[in-house]
Amino acid sequence: MSDPLKVALLGCGTVGSAVLRLLEEQAGDLTARIGRPVEVAGVAVRRPDRHPDVPAHLLTTDAHGLVTRDDVDLVVEVIGGIEPVRSLLLAAFEAGKSVVSANKALLADDGVELHAAAAKAGVDLYYEAAVAGAIPLLRPLRESLAGDQLRRVVGIVNGTTNYILSRMAETGHGFTEALAEATELGYAEADPTADVDGFDAAAKAAILASLAFHTPVSATDVYREGISAVTATDVARAAEIGCTVKLLAICERVLADGGDSVAVRVHPAMIPTTHPLASVGGAFNAVFVEAEAAGQLMFYGQGAGGDATASAVLGDLVAVARNRVAGVAGPGVTTYAGLPARPIAETPTRYHVSLDVADKPGVLATVAQEFARHGVSIATVRQDGHGDAATLVIVTHSAPDAALSATVTALREMPAVRGVTSILRVEGLS
Amino acid sequence: MSDPLKVALLGCGTVGSAVLRLLEEQAGDLTARIGRPVEVAGVAVRRPDRHPDVPAHLLTTDAHGLVTRDDVDLVVEVIGGIEPVRSLLLAAFEAGKSVVSANKALLADDGVELHAAAAKAGVDLYYEAAVAGAIPLLRPLRESLAGDQLRRVVGIVNGTTNYILSRMAETGHGFTEALAEATELGYAEADPTADVDGFDAAAKAAILASLAFHTPVSATDVYREGISAVTATDVARAAEIGCTVKLLAICERVLADGGDSVAVRVHPAMIPTTHPLASVGGAFNAVFVEAEAAGQLMFYGQGAGGDATASAVLGDLVAVARNRVAGVAGPGVTTYAGLPARPIAETPTRYHVSLDVADKPGVLATVAQEFARHGVSIATVRQDGHGDAATLVIVTHSAPDAALSATVTALREMPAVRGVTSILRVEGLS
Structure with a gap:
């Protein structure tokens, strides 16, 4: 065994602390797996006094100085957010360091630029922990499926919203009550916007789509709808048609004669309870992949948590360390x-x-006509009469989203329609 | 783009044909992903006249000559079996070629020797397709989880037996009828021994255990029981206690003060219907992984089939080709x-x-005593009386397998026990 590889750790919150602990606990195994020992060169934090567990001589507030230090080989970044991390990683690449990051927002925004900087420097940029925590997902997409054509990646990639939707289904509660419960139990942050409004899932969807389709996709390319508008009625209606409501990240390659495109979106959707993603409950994540030759695959596991995320970080660390020992960069x-x-x-x-409609002859015909006028074909319709009112439950066939949206707008204006009580997209029905 | 990388294909059955087709269909994508085009240098088969679809100038019966040809860079082996493949791959390594194989039996038997030969030559040996077909599983174990400590890998890794057990549960049929149906539908081979008696699963278990625990495990280290002794009664009893019967490949690291060991076994077992593996039906495969930091993970997908297996082969081919372009070997x-x-x-x-027992006072006590005498603790017992007979359904706590086995032998001898109607191991109960 020769000299240790030196690691600069940026950030020391829940994940960073777990990384430090596991590096120590597994030192022997990591040395055997990498071929050289790994040693922490320094830990950059904002407030050193808040980290009494970290040896004082390792702590520094000078992150830039740390990542460019001559003796540092590898940088592990678990700070999160765009700046100053973006500048720090670019500085690290320029100084010839390989980087392991858990930063979904940064990779989704600036992935192309960061990859180019890493490639130019001949070093590695790995970020398995950025999507679906501990689940090995990005390496399978980048490498295992590199000989296949991916068609579709559909995932539950945000544990907070999955917990909230699971609880709404279990308790019949509305969104507000379920969110309050999630906050109390620590499943939702004090400011839940990033999770609840789908920003977190959209960043992950951008990363997944980029890797799956070998094309640059950034968070701004992702259509995004959160779960705050999902009602107890939506969840109940879903159950009535054998479905459950999930916040899905959907990445599709749309084949067309004029040239393929990618459609990437995050929104709540009803999926059949028999779909493999339907039973993914609570804080778990799962990603369903459809490839031309491989067929259907699913990856399931913990999407968050200090240790789970640290496992993904350390897996990447072993990979970039092995590459460093071999004197190469990975693919x-x-x-x-x-x-x-x-x-x-x-x-x-x-x-x-x-829809709530008047229970009069001809209402169904009028409503059906409105769908047809927008070129939307109806798959199933159920009509339940009660007194002078009736409920129409309609599931459409596939149509451009704009046509469906225009149909719903028109339905709201119809005199025969007393109210649109639930609208949700549906996925996974044959 | 420079000169093409040249691939020697050994074998051209279902998987080999799919590899050839996909190499052609995806030539553009593969070139972009690898950085150089890939070209087939030759296809070694036993009977060239049986492969009218392969260009005649590529076909050869001289496999040894092909793998050692100067212009060949990479070897893809989809022949299967031990010899002559073992000798061919050793010759390929010696000639400096990297190898992609789908050969579970060979890797399970001679993995250590083959890895050593590849390492000595500074080339790659990849074999994702050898276990669980298209499911990216070996790369996650080798690389993504390389920073974690694996505790347990439990998988349904044989589609034929899973299909038979699924059908037994659905129809109430016995093993013989279900096997006949599987044979007729092409899910079982004419000689089903390798699948039904667990040899196939045992080879895969050996490979999984080796990678998971960084230790040499060969097929002879694997305890193996097939499914031919599973009865309709076993399946019915399983349903009564909320379980389903699956053929499991179980790889465990057993922690002990005197030194850890690995326990690797393949046998049918009852698992709770709520377990993630319980709903894996028909010809699908799934592998459940427990790691110290990552927690519980599951991988699911098609375990066999030409295209699915070819997807895994091509993923490996891209990896070894990239390494070849970079002038390195992978980890x-x-x-x-x-x-x-x-x-x-x-x-x-x-x-x-x-057990079928006489419905007399004291029988349960006598039976319970027998368990206690062997140091086996009972978790639950249910007694159903009918006339002068009764059925005792007992689930034990965890105990050394020998103690459980000795208990059952002793029970068979007891006068109060009229018959042991079902014995199966149980997994996944808390």
Whole structure:
């Protein structure tokens, strides 16, 4: 065994602390697996006094100085957010350091630039922990499926919203009550916006789509709808048609004669309870992949948590350390396909619509006509009469999202329609 | 783009044909992902006249000549079996070629020797397709989880037996009828021994255990029981206690003060219907992984089939081709842990036992005493009387397998026991 590889750790919150602890506990195994020992060169934090567990001589507030230090080989970044991390990683690459990051927002925003900087420097950029925590997912997409054509990646990639939706289904509560419970139990942050409004899932969807389709996709290319508008009625209606409501990240390659495109979106959707993703409950994550030759695959595991995320970080650390020992960089990320992003308006989706209508002859015909006028074909309709009112539950076939959205707007204006009680997209129905 | 990388294909059955087709269909994508085009240098088969679809100038019966040809860079082996493949791959390594194989039997038998030969030559040996077909599983174990400590890998890794057991549960049929149906539908081979008697699963278990625990495990270290003794009664009893019967490949690291060991076994077992593996039906495969930091993970997908297996082969081919372009070998497989294999007799398991007994006072006490005498603790017992007879359904706590086995032998001898109607191990109960 020769000299140790030196690691600079940026950030020391829940994940960073777990990384430090596991590096120590597993020192012997890591040395055997890498071929050289790994040693922590320094830990950059904002407030050193808040980290009494970290040896004082390792702590520094000078992150830039740390990542460019001559004796540092590898940088592990678990700070999160865009700046100053972006500048720090670019400085690290320029100084010839390989980087392991858990930063979904940064990778989703600036992945192309960061990959280019890493490639130029001949070093590695790995970030398995950025999507679906401990689940080995990005390496399978980048490497195991590199000989296949991916068609679709559909995932539950945000534990907070999955917990909230699971609780709504279990208790019949509305969104506000379920969110309050999640906050109390620590499953939701004090400011839950990033999770609840789908920003977190959208960043992950951008990363997944980029890797799956070998094309640059950033968070701004992702259509995004959160779960705050999901009602107890939506959840109940879903159950009535054998479905459950999940916040899905959906990445699709849309095949077309004029040229393929990618459609990437995050929104709540009804999926059949028989779908493999339907039973993914609580804080777990799962990602369903459809590839041309491999067929259907699913990856399931813990999406968050200090130790689970640290496991993914350390797996990447072993990979980049092995590459460093071998004097090479691992396979980069290719974006040769350069596919355009298809706007949600043109993306084919299916809707579930529940309407309160007057229970009079001809209402169903009028409503059906409105769908037809927008070129939307109805798959199933159920009519339940009660007194002088009736409920119409309609599930459409696939149509461009704009046509479905326009249909719903028109339905709201119809005199025969007393109210649109539930609208949700539907996925996974055959 | 420079000169093409040249691939020698050994074998051209279902998987080999799919590899050839996909190499052609995806030539553009593969070139972009690898950085150089890939070209087939030759296809070694036993009977060239049986492969009219392969260009005649590529076909050869001289496999040894092909793998040692100067212009060949990479070898893809989809022949299967031990010899002549073992000798061919050793010759390929010696000639400096990297190898992608789908050969579970060979890797399970001679993995250590083959890895050593590849390492000595500074080339790659990858074999994702050897276990669980298209499911990216070996790369996650080798790389993604390389920073974690694996505790347990439990998988449904044989589609034929899973199909038969699924059908037994659905129809109430016995093993013989279900096997006949599977044979007729092409899910079982004419000689189903390798699948039905667990040899196939045992080879895969050996490979999984080696990678998971960084220790050499060969097929002879694996305890093996097939499914031919599973009865309709076993399946019915399982349903009564909320379980389903699956053929499991179980790889465990057994922690002990005197030194850890690995216990690797393949046998049918009852698992709760709520367990993630319980709903894996038909010809699908799934592998459940427990790691110290990552927690519980599951991988699910198609375990066999030409295209699915070819997807895994091509993923490996892209990886070894990229390494070849970069002039390096990928991370090898480490077996530094050198853990001993724990024999089944000492491995802790749990049993379900159903007994027909005389419905007389004191029988339960006598039976319970027999368990206690062997140091086996009973978790639950259910007694159903009918006339002068009764059925006792017992689920034990965990105990060394030898103690459980001795208990059952003793029970068979007891005058109060009219018959042991079902014995199966139980997994996944808390």
